[in-house]
Amino acid sequence: MNPHRVQLLVSIRNRDEVLPALNGGCDILDLKEPLNGALGMVDEEILHSISDYFFEQPVNVPLSLALGELVEQKEKHITPTIPSEVTYLKMGLSETKQSDHWYSDWLNCRQRIEVTNQATFQWIAVAYADWKQARSIPPEYVLAAAIKSRCAGLLIDTYHKQGQSLLNCMCLEEIQRLVDRAQKYNLKIALAGSITSDHLESLSDISPDIIGIRGAACVGSQRTNQVQKLAVKTFRKELDRQYTFMESG
Template identity: 30%
Template sequence: MKQLKTKILFEMRVLVSVVDASEALEALAGGADIIDVKDPSRGSLGAPSKHRVLEVKLALPPTATVSAALGDDPRSREVLSLAREASKLGLSYIKAGSLGLKSVEEATEVYRAIKSMSGGVEVVAVAYADFSECGCLSPMEVLEAAYKSDLGVFMIDTYKKDGRSTFDHLSEDYLVEVRRAALSRGMTMALAGSLKLRHVEKVFRVNPHIVGFRGAVCEGGRLGRVSRRRVEELVSKYRVLSLSLCK
């Protein structure tokens, strides 16, 4: 196993995706920094209903950081509709996928449109680690479009939820290269995609600002229920490793 030589320059934040208020409270109690609302039965970035987002937001303390998935295809009416409501719903971030986008130019135009409707809420452009299998733009291309759209946050996730993680599709070296490209543009990088406890050291070698989970903190997989115990276990492992690397 490679030795960890990464110097942590910032505290990595843990994002946990939830489907309702009950899961949100479990995730927050377990130590999650960002509560992300989505409907995993509808895909990688399955959009939740506005009612569900509001339910989660109202169940949490006013200071909680809450995000929501808009959908995998950022051109859809549903994405634009939820983007318009993001500010009213009190969201900090909204995540828009890159499915169906054929060029950096098209992606830039679409992300700019979403940003213009978001009411100041941070728009996160999401690239897929398995982009070659789903006919999507590469992470580097999505990053470039996000930068040209003046977005502040960029994420890599997996489109297909078949048990393979981001690390099964992309090498650590490539992910580090993407992270450096994001940092050079003054952008925040988030990493997700069927990540498990066993991926902790790999994640720290990549060194993103935010790391996202769902299946790893659920009883019964990503379509199961978020468990406070699982969130605590995962967050604890990240905190311990982070402290050891900061010494």
Template identity: 30%
Template sequence: MMRLLVSVRDLDEALAAAQAGADLIDLKEPADGALGALVPEHIAQIVSALRLRHPQLRISATVGDLPVGEQREILRRVARVASCGVDYVKVGLWPVPSAPGAARGLVDALAGCPANIVPVLVVDGGVDQSLVAHALEYASFPALMVDTAEKRRGSLLERLPLASLAAFVEAVHAGGALAGLAGSLRAEDAPALRALAPDFAGFRGAVTRGARTAVLDPRRVRLLRRRLAAGTCAPLAAAA
């Protein structure tokens, strides 16, 4: 069954999402970009509270929107975030047309880290399947994700060919890792997501009371969980 990843910005949202049925809690600051980071002290506080109340949940956290060429700073942040006790550290792989090997170099550096790192390919311009294959050459990464940077341009499923996303999921599974999809996904995307069959799908804007920077609404989390499981098309206003 596809798991529901919900991105949260503070302890109240984390506890609300967990209570509403999220399978994975992702810690980030949506006001600071696609992979905006929380300060490590806040990450540690949230992790501590979730471990006490919802020990079964897996927790991820981001290191921020950093260019792939800033390897030293990225690795420093990876170490700090990992020390907060999260299960996974998410690191963005941003395309650099002028330096196509930069993202591969970052993958090489991340593969040597002791933390459980989830590379997140930023795919506004399409999925770089060769970069996916390169990451899968290592046995270091428990999962790979795709996400978008320009959230206002619509859902990932509207912006990229479904065949490309299906190829990504298939390649990741063949490589022995988990596959995750994110990028302004909506509750209405549930049937297509079920057909693509990633291991988890990530949401933020679809579970808030407005923009992705608005407050999380646990009713929307509950409805989204039902939709991912059953493909129902009940309106969001009907959430219990």
């Protein structure tokens, strides 16, 4: 066990899932559409709906937004309008393995989004544990790029969501090395990838800042189902138990 408080990120797909996630005990809301892939971006209507919700009912937790994959953003002719409530942005690097200029493409895309929105965001680099299947850049290269480009953090996730979790794709020693190096450079480190409460004991000797869930937060543990308060609360309880978090004082 590793006694420190790990933040819980819950991925939501619409405004109806905000309250179940918050009331279940999440610390970060992450907006994405699971039907659109690992980091599927929601459509513009949902984005505006969430923005309106936050305006009407201010929420005291950060909001993260998934932008899909870099290759998808490059193909778009319209730069997305990002609500002012969003703190963190992230996009995946699948299908970049054969590219000699993925890093400059990544930086240019980030810059274009910030210039268009006249805002500065905290960027989270995404390393896929199943990077070979995703035809992505190896995780250690992504981390090096995150450090070089002053990202706020690194997310280690899985690209494929059918039947394999983070621990099926990457051993604990590999995860620990990435976590240690990221934290050495003051990057927040988040772990995700079909993580369930059953995985938490194995992960409890590692010290991530954040653990992200979607399937484990949903009815029947199905990532395309609705987020459920009880599911989030159950995961939160086990997360705190495994990391033996105790308030000081």
